Amino acid sequence: MNDFFTVAIITATLASGIRLAVPFLLAALGEAVGQRAGVLNLGVEGVMLIGAFAAYYTALESGSAAFGLLMGLVVGMVMGLIYAFITVVMHAEQGISGIGIYLFGLGFTDLLFQKQVGTPRPISGLQTKPFDWLADDTGRAGELLFSHTILTYVAFLLVPVIYFLITRTTFGLNVRAVGENPQAADTLGVSVNGIRTAAIVIGNTMAGLAGAALALEIGIFQQNLTAGRGFIAIALVYFGAWRPVGVMAGSLLFGIVSSTVLQLQVQDVISGSVASIANMAPAVLTVIVLVVVSRRIGQPAALTRPFTRDS
Amino acid sequence: MLKMTDNQQRFSSGFDIGRLLRPFAGLAVPAGAVIAALAVGAILLGVFGANPLTGYRELFTGAFGGPDELAATALKSIPLMLVGVGICIAFRTGVINIGGEGQIIMGAILATLVALALPDVPRPILVPLVMIAGGIGGGIWGAIPGALKAYSGVNEILSTIMMNIIAGFFMSFLLEDWLIEPGAIRIQQTKRLSHNADLPILPGGTRLHLGIVVALIVAFLGYLLLFRSSLGMRLRAVGHNPHASRAAGMKVELSITQALAFSGACAGIAGAVLVFGSESHRLIGEGGPLAFTQSAGFNGIVTALFGGLHPLFTVLSSYLFGGMLAGGISLQRAVQVPQALVIALNGVVVVFVVGSLKLRTRVQRWAEGDIQMEDRA
Numbered sequence: 001m002n003d004f005f006t007v008a009i010i011t012a013t014l015a016s017g018i019r020l021a022v023p024f025l026l027a028a029l030g031e032a033v034g035q036r037a038g039v040l041n042l043g044v045e046g047v048m049l050i051g052a053f054a055a056y057y058t059a060l061e062s063g064s065a066a067f068g069l070l071m072g073l074v075v076g077m078v079m080g081l082i083y084a085f086i087t088v089v090m091h092a093e094q095g096i097s098g099i100g101i102y103l104f105g106l107g108f109t110d111l112l113f114q115k116q117v118g119t120p121r122p123i124s125g126l127q128t129k130p131f132d133w134l135a136d137d138t139g140r141a142g143e144l145l146f147s148h149t150i151l152t153y154v155a156f157l158l159v160p161v162i163y164f165l166i167t168r169t170t171f172g173l174n175v176r177a178v179g180e181n182p183q184a185a186d187t188l189g190v191s192v193n194g195i196r197t198a199a200i201v202i203g204n205t206m207a208g209l210a211g212a213a214l215a216l217e218i219g220i221f222q223q224n225l226t227a228g229r230g231f232i233a234i235a236l237v238y239f240g241a242w243r244p245v246g247v248m249a250g251s252l253l254f255g256i257v258s259s260t261v262l263q264l265q266v267q268d269v270i271s272g273s274v275a276s277i278a279n280m281a282p283a284v285l286t287v288i289v290l291v292v293v294s295r296r297i298g299q300p301a302a303l304t305r306p307f308t309r310d311s
Numbered sequence: 312m313l314k315m316t317d318n319q320q321r322f323s324s325g326f327d328i329g330r331l332l333r334p335f336a337g338l339a340v341p342a343g344a345v346i347a348a349l350a351v352g353a354i355l356l357g358v359f360g361a362n363p364l365t366g367y368r369e370l371f372t373g374a375f376g377g378p379d380e381l382a383a384t385a386l387k388s389i390p391l392m393l394v395g396v397g398i399c400i401a402f403r404t405g406v407i408n409i410g411g412e413g414q415i416i417m418g419a420i421l422a423t424l425v426a427l428a429l430p431d432v433p434r435p436i437l438v439p440l441v442m443i444a445g446g447i448g449g450g451i452w453g454a455i456p457g458a459l460k461a462y463s464g465v466n467e468i469l470s471t472i473m474m475n476i477i478a479g480f481f482m483s484f485l486l487e488d489w490l491i492e493p494g495a496i497r498i499q500q501t502k503r504l505s506h507n508a509d510l511p512i513l514p515g516g517t518r519l520h521l522g523i524v525v526a527l528i529v530a531f532l533g534y535l536l537l538f539r540s541s542l543g544m545r546l547r548a549v550g551h552n553p554h555a556s557r558a559a560g561m562k563v564e565l566s567i568t569q570a571l572a573f574s575g576a577c578a579g580i581a582g583a584v585l586v587f588g589s590e591s592h593r594l595i596g597e598g599g600p601l602a603f604t605q606s607a608g609f610n611g612i613v614t615a616l617f618g619g620l621h622p623l624f625t626v627l628s629s630y631l632f633g634g635m636l637a638g639g640i641s642l643q644r645a646v647q648v649p650q651a652l653v654i655a656l657n658g659v660v661v662v663f664v665v666g667s668l669k670l671r672t673r674v675q676r677w678a679e680g681d682i683q684m685e686d687r688a
Contacts, residue, residue, distance in 0.1 A: 042409075042468065046658070092665040095407050095468050099612055100661030106606070107654025114649040115359055223651075224601055228479075231472045238469055276484035283476040287459070290473075294464040 011140045013263040014256060015147055021255025022155045023048070023214040023226075027233035028240070028247045029162050030206025035237055036166055037199035038179035038302035039087055042098025044207045045230025046105025047079045051211030053109040056221040057116060059123040066126070069151070069212045076208015080201035088193045088200070091306035102230075110223040117221070125216040126151055151213050156248070158206075163244040175199050179300035182307040192307045207233075235286045241293055242300065254282045341617050344663030352656045361646035373641025374634030382517030388633025389588070390415070390581040390604075392526040394611025395618065395625040396533040397453075397577030402620050403537060404570035405550035410456060410471025411578045411608025413478035414449035416600060418579020419586045420482060421448030423490070423501060423594040426587070430505035437507040442525055442583050449579015450572045452478060457571030461564035467571065475608070479600035486596040499596035510588040522584040526626075529577055533622035536573065546570050581607060605636075606654065613657050616664050632657065 027044050034041050041047075051072035059068030083101060086092045130153065131146035138146065166172040174195045177185035182192045207230065214229065215221055232254060240246025261278045264270045270278070353363035374384050394411045401408035408414075422445040429437065456470035486499035493502065510520040537543040548556045549566040557563045585603065586594050595603060614632050618625030635657070639650030 040468075086662055086666050090666040092662070095409070096612065096616065096665045097662050099409065099609055100658045100665065102658065103606070103609055103613070103661060104655050104658025107651045107656070107658060110651035111355070111649050111655055114651065224599070227599065228476055232476070235469050235473060238466065271488065273484045273487035273489070276480045276487060280477050280480040280484075283473045283480075287465070287470055287473050287477075290465045290469055291459060291463045294466065299466075 017256030017259035024251035026210035028236040030203035034203035043101025046102035047207040048211035049105040051208030052215035055212030072212025080204030084197040348659040369645035370638035374638030382519040390607035391629035393581035395615040397574035398615035401574035413475035414575040414578035415582035416478040417452040418445035418449035418582030422583035426508040445583025446576040450576035453575020454572035457568040461567040
């Protein structure tokens with residue numbers, strides 16, 4: 001029991017929690033942008049899977065994790081254009097078409113993996129650790145803050161960037177306008193469909209990147225690699241009340257709970273069944289937060305509503 | 312919300328031919344969606360160096376080529392039918408149920424607990440009992456997000472997804488320790504459950520069991536509930552226009568909770584069938600929740616949409632999609648393209664079906680001669 005409560009292990013657990021939070025954070029920040037524009041993308045899980053496979057396969061074939069990351073980003077962008085066509089142009093019901101994207105991603109990546117790779121072959125993940133040189137001199141705090149790969153810093157840097165984008169730029173103003181009152185935005189000459197398409201593409205690109213981050217962190221691919229993380233990312237948007245900082249808090253919570261449970265299990269402090277209960281905790285907490293959030297803070301008024309001029 | 316095409320006729324009692332015609336009138340578009348999906352599949356097969364025609368012939372033969380194939384297809388279609396009927400009830404009430412996966416699992420768990428607690432109850436009693444237990448387990452798991460939506464305004468899409476995650480971990484919690492087969496290697500599965508709870512194999516020499524009868528009964532009950540009962544009328548009225556329903560004195564909150572409870576109950580029965588109709592007659596959690604549910608909680612959404620959110624047409628569409636799942640195995644054998652292709656194509660079908668809903672509504676209205684009325688209004 002005491003083994004867990006050493007500073008070294010707690011530091012390592014928190015650091016790993018930060019790493020585990022990265023896929024949640026990237027996907028949820030992207031989803032938040034889309035939702036602020038009034039589009040719910042329930043297909044995040046599917047796009048993450050596609051991004052993860054693209055990154056894994058590229059890294060496997062080319063030997064370059066960075067190139068893999070780029071491919072994850074590109075396929076996310078492509079999925080964004082497809083999803084924008086489905087929802088913005090064809091007005092498909094967003095919740096259900098997202099499930100379609102999920103099933104497609106689940107089946108398609110499994111298909112590609114079995115056909116192109118077959119047996120799981122490990123890849124080496126991202127090795128670029130820009131602040132590693134600081135970690136040696138700064139002790140435990142240094143390990144916690146400076147031991148991560150560049151992607152982790154990018155993900156957390158995106159929190160203020162997305163905040164700035166949404167609240168301080170014309171684009172962000174337009175995003176919020178089409179998410180709250182598309183008719184009014186349209187009257188003012190804002191291209192509702194254009195802004196929504198841009199927001200969806202940003203969201204899906206980040207989902208693809210999130211999948212890539214996950215695959216590179218784990219170092220392998222398998223069927224259903226994401227195991228529900230994309231769905232949790234959507235809930236985190238509500239959890240964080242559509243605000244980047246709230247989304248970050250939720251992502252860290254999920255990441256740190258998972259890493260703590262894993263560490264406790266490795267240290268034999270808790271059994272597998274207790275670990276299952278502990279892993280359940282963030283989902284239960286999310287439901288509770290949803291109850292609170294839905295009373296206090298309204299979602300974007302036009303969320304899930306397709307835009308037509310005559311409605 | 313879904314754009315429902317119900318009109319005033321639906322609320323009148325008595326026979327009207329328009330009601331029977333309606334699903335057919337809209338059939339052209341979903342049929343087109345499937346053809347488009349199959350075209351995507353053909354391209355994928357071609358990319359993998361397989362002959363699409365050979366592939367699809369094998370898929371068709373594997374699904375419908377003989378008594379054993381037809382039975383295998385029926386077996387695959389049972390969970391889709393049950394979940395699909397539940398989806399019809401929820402969606403018609405204007406509630407989106409993404410929680411089929413969790414409801415299947417909770418139904419399976421409660422049914423398993425009943426079979427473990429009462430192993431010696433005679434078969435004619437135990438089999439219905441475990442099915443009912445499945446319905447109750449799934450029903451409770453549906454009622455919770457239903458009540459949260461109705462009384463606290465919690466988005467049901469999110470809460471049902473969270474309920475899926477919770478159910479998945481709950482199953483693994485039980486199977487890690489309490490329910491794990493005693494003395495065996497540590498695989499997340501129960502011992503072989505009571506023989507008295509086995510779903511009896513139907514005569515005919517195939518592997519088809521009573522589960523298909525259960526599914527058909529539930530589908531028929533779902534139809535009666537939705538279209539032949541005052542409760543169902545209230546549900547559909549709420550789905551059509553909750554504000555008007557409230558103004559008419561209906562308890563909208565209660566209807567929403569009921570809809571998700573019924574929806575979950577159908578999925579829960581599917582969970583019970585997956586346990587007691589399986590060849591191992593165990594609850595197996597190894598490989599994760601998706602391995603147990605076979606994604607039926609999601610695929611049931613596909614079949615319900617494809618069946619026009621009508622329980623009886625959902626039976627037909629579930630049988631067709633069951634055929635794709637069963638035929639996928641033959642496809643894999645014949646042209647070495649993994650059957651995961653079928654899941655990917657299901658996703659494409661969903662996207663095409665909901666993507667063409669705008670179109671479909673117009674086709675239906677045109678078939679009913681409603682377009683002029685619409686224009687005047």
